[in-house]
Amino acid sequence: MTQSAKNMLVHRARFMELNGANITALAFSHVSKLDKRTPSDLRLALGRSNGDLEIWNPRNGWCQELVIQGGKDRTIEGLVWSNVPGESLRLFSIGGSTVVTEWDLKTGLALKNYDCNAGVIWSLALSSSQTKLAVGCDNGCVVVIDISGGSGVMEHEAVLQRQDSRVLSVSWKEDEFVIGGCADGRIRVWSASKNDEMRSRIIQTMKVDKSKKESTLVWSIIYLPKLNQIVSGDSTGSVKVWDLQYATLTQTFKTHEADVLCLTTDETNTKVFSAGVDRKIYQYTLSPVTSPKKSFKWAVASNRLLHSNDVRTMTSYQSKGADFLVSGGVEKNLIISSVSTFSDGNYTKISYAMPFHKNVLINKEQRLCIMWQHSTVKIWTIGGETNSDTNYRLVCKLSLKDEQNITTCALSPDGQVLVVARPNATKLFHLQPTNGKLKVTKLDNDFLLKTGTKHVRFSDNSHVIIVSAKNEVLLFDLEDDDADEKPTEIQLPELTENKSAAKLPHTTSINHLDVSGSFVVITRLCGAVDLINLIDNSVIPIARLMNLITAIHISKRDTVVLTTADNKILEFSIKETEEASIGTMSDWCKKNKDVLPKDFEHMKGKCLGIFSGSAADDRMWFWGFNYLATFDMSQDLPVNTRKRPKKHRIDGNTVTDGNNFIDAGEEDDDDDEEELADAQSFMRDRLTSDDTTNRTSKDGKAFFITEKYKSILMAEDLSDHEIIVVENPFASKTFSLAAFDLPKIIL
Template sequence: MDIHRCRFVKYAAQSINALAFSHTSCPKEKTPTDVRLAVGRQNGDVEIWNPANGLWVQETILKGRTESTIEHLEWSRDLIVEENAGGSKISHGSQRLFSSSGSKQLLEWDICSGSAKRQVEGNSGDIWCFAAQPQLEHPRDTKDLESGTYSPLLAAGCSNGTVVLFSTEDDDLKYLRPLLAPPAKKPKVLSIAWRDRNTIIAGYEDSTIRVIEVSTRKIIRNMSLGKGADGNDPVVWAVKCLPNGTIVSGDSSGQLKIWNAKNFTLLQTLKSHSADILDLAVNANGDRIFSLGADQRTFSYHHSGSKQLGWVEEYHRRYHRHDVKCAATFESRELSVLVSGGEDCRPIVLPIRKVHSELHRNLSHLPQRSLISASPSSRLFMSWWDNGIMIYQVNKPRNPGEQNFDFDGPTPSSYETLAQLVIQGDENIQDAQMSADGQFIVAATINSVRLFQLRKTQATGRPCLRTRQVELPPAIVRSGARRTGFSPDGKWLYTIRKDNTIALNKVVLSREPKDGPTIHEKTVKLYRVSRKQPISSLGTYPQTITHVAFSSDSRVLAVGDLSGAIDTWVLEGHEDVDYVEAASDNSDNSSDSSSDDDEEEDESPVIHAQKWIRNPSGSQLPQLDSSLLALSFRPSDHPSISNPVDGNRGLHATRHTAHPVAHELPSSNIRLVAITATHQLTEFDVLASRLSDWSRRNPSEYLPHAFTRIKDRVVGCFWDCTDPETHGERLWLYGSSWLLMLDVSQDLQEQNSNPTSTDVSLTKPKVASLGGYEVLDPVESKSPAVTNSHAHKKRKRNTGAGDAIPEYHRPSGMCSTIRKFKNDRADVDMVDMDGADVAEEQDTDMFDDENGDDSLALMRREENTQMQLSTQPPDTNGDSQASKPRPTHWCTFAYRAILGVGVIGPPPTDPADLETRKRGPVEVVIVERDVYDVPKGSRFAGQEWDTHLPGKAPWETRQIPDVDT
C-alpha cells in the first residue's frame, strides 16, 4: 500500500471556551447511561461526548454559525410533580442545553435535530455569563408544591452590570425580568453561580462579589477583594459555591479566596497562580477545589480538616500548553473526573478520586469523524470545515529510474490545490462528500443542500478545476441535512434530514457533454422501523443516524445510529433510463410531509424501473452494544447487474402489467462490517439478517489486543482487496494516532497445526508490532488447562481518565496498597486503598479479562482446519504450501493527529478485466494535523517553558513494505 502523508491541509482547530456535564454528580450511584459532556468551541460548534466506561466517544457536533462563538454552556432539566392517590410522584423531563456567545442572545439547542431550537434577547447588553437554578432533587422539597412542571430559572450577567432572569417554563425560553439594577459605574458581570434556589453569587469587574436574594431582588452583601499587588482592582473571573454554602472566588491577580457561608467574611487567601485564575471547579463532596488559569497550570486544594490550616495546596501540574479557560467535574460510582480545556484545543481528563494512582488523559483536538473525502478515479481529495471546502490533486510519484528523470531540475510538487468553495450564508457545513468518480461534490448545512459539478481544465500549464452548481429541487434544498453523500456508482444522492428521514434522489447525466446533469423529480423517502428503546432524558437523541454505507454495487443501503441499531434497504429491478413511467408511478413523493414508520414500501416511487424496498429477509439486524463508529460493506468483485444490456431482460408488457418492473434482488453475498464504540467488530450477512460465517468464527474476544485496548476510538475505515488471492481481504481501521490492518479473509487466531493433539502448549499469538518488536498477550498465551481451571479476576476499571500508574512510578508515600497479614504465616493480602468502598460494587464491563474461548467458534475452526489439512496439496519437500502464513493483523502508531484518510487509487477495475485482476497497490492520503501545528494566540508574558519543536515537512510520500515480507 502506498501512503501519501500530508500536513499541508490547514485545518483550523478551535479553542475550547466552555464545558458542561448534563447531570450533577452522584458519587454513591451508578453512572447514568444518558450522561453527556458538552464542549463549546470558538467557532460556535458544540460537541457532545459520551464518557461511558471511560471511553470518551465524540458522538455528534452541533454546528454553529459563521462568526459566532460559544462562551458558556449550561444543561437544565424540568421537574414534574404529579398528585395521585398514593401521594406525589416526581419525575424529570428531558435534558435541555443552553449557550451564550458573548452577544445579547441566549440560545437553546435541539440535540435531537442538531440545530438551534430558539433564542431570546436579554435587553440589557451582552450576556457574559449565565447559570441554571439548582433542581428540586428530594421529595421533601415538593411537599408544598402543586401538580405541575417546575422548570429552573436562568440567571445571566450582562455587560452593563445587570443581572436578568430567563424562564424555561412550558418547554420555552422567555425573558422574565431584570433581577438587579446595575451599580453606578455599571461594571460587567463576569461570573455568576447559584448558592441555593434563592441566592445568587455574582462576580464583577470592579473587584466586588455581590450576594443577591432572588425573592426580594436585593443585595444581601457586597464582598470586596481589595487592591491587588500591582495597585489595580482585580477582576473576579470565577465564583463557585461548595455544598455547605462556602463561596470560592478566583480573580485576575491569581488569588483563590475562600468566603464564609454565614457572614460572608474572608476566611483564607491562597496565592498559587502567577496569572489570572480563569475558572474554578469543585468535587461532589466539597472537600477539593480546582483552579485553572492563564499560567497553564491546574491546582488542586483540599481541606486539611483543621480550622487553623484550612485549605492547603495538594498538587499542581501543567497539563495544557496554553491558557486554561474552563473546567467541569462529574463523579459517580464508576466515574470521577475533571475535564479542562483552553486555547490548545484539547480536552484533558484528570482523575479526582484516584488522583495519585491514575494518569491523566488527552483527548483528541480533531473531530471523531473524518473530514476527508477522496476520488480513486481522478486522484482528487477534499477537506472541509466551517463553511469552506478545499480540493486537492495528488500527483503520481515519479520514478527516479525513468529515462527522462532530471536529477538537477526543480523538484515537482507532489500535490496541487485546485479549487476552494465557500458556502454562502451564515451556516457552517454539516457534511460534504465527493463522488467516487470525482465529478460531483455535495455539501449540506442544517437548512440547505448544494450540489456542484467539477470539470478538470488547464490554466497557464497547471491543472485547475471549474465548478458549476447543479440545481436541486426546492424540497431538497430547504430540508437541509446532517449527513449527505453519493452511492459508489454516483447515481444516487442521499441526504439524512434533521428528523432522521433518509431521502434518495437519482442523478441523471445528460447524453450531451455540454449539458449539465439533472436531478430526477421524484424523491425516495425511507423510514426506519420503530424499535423499543429504553427511556432516556435525551429524548430521541440516541436514534440520531450517524453513519451511512452503500454496497459496492450501490444496490444495498445501510444506516446506523447512536443506539447501535442498523436498518437496511435494497434496490430491486434493473435500471432502464428509457422506462416509461405509469400514471400510478407518478405519485408525488417529493413533498416534505412526514410519514409514519409503518409506511408501506409500495409507496416508494419507481425510478428508471427500479425501486427501493426494505430488506426482504423479514427480520432486523440485531442491535449492537453501543454507538457505531464505522459502517462499511465488504467490497465485491462481482460486476454490477444494474446496467443490463438488454433493458428489462425479457420482461414484456401484458394486459395487466402495462409497465413491467423486474423484482430481481442483489446477490446474496452482501456482508456489512460494523465497529462500535467499545471496539467490537461485527460482520452481518445482510440479506440473510444474521451474522456472517467469519463473524461467527471470530467473536470479539479474538480481536487483536492493540485494537481492543487502545484508548483512541476508531475514526474511519477503508478496504484493500486489490489482490485477495495473495494478500487477502484487508480491512484498515484508523484512529487519531494509529493505523490497524485486519485480514478478514482468514481467522484472526491460528490454532495448532494438529487440532486433535492433546498437547496444551500453544503458540503465543502476536497481538501488536511496535518498532520491530512483537508484543504478546500473556493472558491468551496460557494453556487451555490453566485457563479453564482458574477463572480470571476482574480487571479494575479506571475512574474515567488514564490508566493506573505503576507502583514504582508513584511518588513516595503514595502507594495505593497496603499489606494485611492474616496470621503468623507468610499469607498476606494486598488491600487497595484507592476507592476501596466502590471496588466491590463495580460491575463487569467490556474490559474485564474473561475467558475468551468460544467453544462453538473453536469447533467450527477445528472443522475448517481439518478440511484444509485434508485438501491442501503438499509441495516437493512434503510440507504444506502455506509454510509461511499471512499475518492476520498489523498495527502502527507512527501517525499523529489523523484528520482523515482518503483512498485515491487505484481506479476501479473494468468489469471486463475482472479475470486478470491486475491492479496496482492501493494509494491513500493520510492527512495529519498535529496539535503543535495549531496556531495559538499570545501567551502570558514571562512563561516560555515550551521547547521549540523542529519544523516538519508539509508533505511526505512513502511506501509501506508489504506485511507479508
C-alpha cells in the same frame, strides 16, 4: 504480513491544515452523587470559540457522539444542562450576544433563542431546582429566566438590581440568591426569592484585592452549599474563600501568577480546583485544625501543569466509581484527570483533531482529495507513483458566503457534482476541468436549498442519498426534473425507547452512512444497524448493538463491517445466500470477534474508519487517529496467546455483553519524535517487514498493525496497490489517548 501488504504503496498527505478552536465551555449533564451509580445518559457538553458544540459520551474511553457546527462570528462562552426528572435533558448556551439558546440535539439546530434585552451576556448559571437560569450582562444587570415550562420554553422572571460593572461570573445558592463576580473587583449577592421583600436587590457586597494598574476582574465564582461558602478567582491570581452568612473573607491564596479563569469543586465540597492563564491547575483541600475558633481550614494540596496554554474552563463529575475532572482552553485539546487522585494520577489528552466526524473524503476514480473546514472547501489532485514536486496540486478552492459552517460534503464518482451541506441548507456545484483547475458552477435545486443535511453519499453519478437534519433518509435523482419537489423518503424501523433515549432523544439519530451499489447501510447512535436496498427501497434491520458504532464499511465480500467503541469488529451479511441470510454474522466474525489481537483490541484510540483491500483478496483495513491495521478475513486469528474471551449473548440480530461501563486505561504520554514534514510536502512510503513499529500475528499473515502514522484524518484505498493516509502535521506532538486508571463504572 502477506506479499500484497508488503508491496502496498502508501501516499502520506501532509499538506492539509486543520485549525482547531479554543475550548471555552464545559458542562456535565448530571450533578455529582457519590451514593449513586453513573447514569447511562451521562454526557459532557463542550463549547468552542468558533461556535462548535460537541457532545461527548464518557463510556468506553470517551467518544464524540455529536458535533453541532458553529458559524461566522459565533462562539460558545457558557453551557448548562437542565436535568429534571421525567423530562428530556435540555442544553443551554451563551456566546457573545444578548441571547440564550436552547439546543435541539436531535436536529443540531437551535430550539429556542431568548433575547434578554439587557446587554451582552457574560455568564450563565442554573439554579438548584434546575428550573431557573441567571445570566450576567455587561450593563450590570442579572436577568433571571424561568425554564420550568418544558422543552423550548424560556420566560422572563426578573431583572435583578443593576450596578455599574459587568457581571463576569454567576452562581446560585439554591433558588434564593444569585452570587455574581463583577468587573469592579466586587462580589455581589442578589435576593432572587419570590417571597423575599428584598427580592431583586443587592443584599451583600464583598470586595477583593485591588490591582495597582487596573480594576480587578472577578472571573470565576462557585458556591459550596455544604459549607455555605463562596470561592472566587480574580485577575490578580488570587483564590479567595468567603463566608456567605457574614459576607466576610476567611482565607486568601495567592497561588496563580496570572488571572484565575475557572473554578470547580468535588461532590463533598472538601476539594476545590482553580486554573487560568498560568496553565497550572491547583487543588485546595479542606483540612481539620486544632484551633478552638475554627474546626477546619483550606490548604493548597497540589498543583499540576497539564496544559500548554491558558485554561479557560473546568468542570467535574463524581459518582460510584466515576471520578472526572475535565478541563480545556487555548490548547484546544480536552484533558481529563481525576478528582480523587489529581496530584499523582494519570490523565487523558484528547486531540481536537480526533476525526470522529470526518472533514476529508477521497474520490478514487478521479484521484481527488477533498477537505472542508468552516465555510471553505479545498480539492487536491493526487498524482501517480512518481515522487516529483508535481505529484499533487490544489485544483479548487471554494469559499461559501454563508454564516453556518459546513457539516459534510460528497463528490460524485466522476468528479463533476459536489454536494456541500450545512445544518439548514444544502448546495450543489458542478466541477469542470479547465486548464488544470476545476471550474465551479452553482446548480439549482430548490428542495436542497431548504434542507439541512447531516450525511450525504453518492450511489452513482446522479443518485444521492441524504440524511437530513431531521434524520429523514432522502433519495435524489439529480437528472430527474421532478426530484426538486419529490425526493423519495425511506422510513427506518422504529426503535424501542429505553431510559437513555427518553433523556437524550438524539441517541436515535443517524451517525453513519455508507453506500455501495444498490445497498445503503445506516447506523444510529444507540447501536441500531439497518440495510436499505435501493432497487425496491426496502429496509431490513441488520443488528441492534449495545454500544456506540465508530465506523462502518460495505465490503467487497457482500458484508457490512463495523467497529464499536470498545474496539470490537463485527461483520454481517447483506445478501441472501445458501449459507446465510441477510443480517447473519459471517463465519470469520463468529470465530474471531472474541479473539482479536491485543495490539488492536487494547489500542487506546478508537477505530474511526474502514476500507477494503484489493478485489483479489479478503483483506480489510482499519484506521484510528494513531494507527493503521489490516486483517486478512480469509484466515482465522491465533488464539493461544489470548486470555479467555468474554462470553457474549447472541439473540437473533442483537449482540450484547455485560460491559456497560465507562472504560479506563493507563496513561502513555509518549511524544511523537518524528519530525513533521513541510506543510506542502507529499511523500510516499512503503510498509516493510523490518519496520520496528510493525507487528503481525504469530503466523505473520492474519493481522498487521503500524503506529508510524500520526494524527490521521482519513485513510482510503486509491487502487489495488495504493493507499492514501491523510495526516494533520499541525496536531500537538504531545498528544496522548490514554485514560487514567480508575475502577469501571456500572451504568
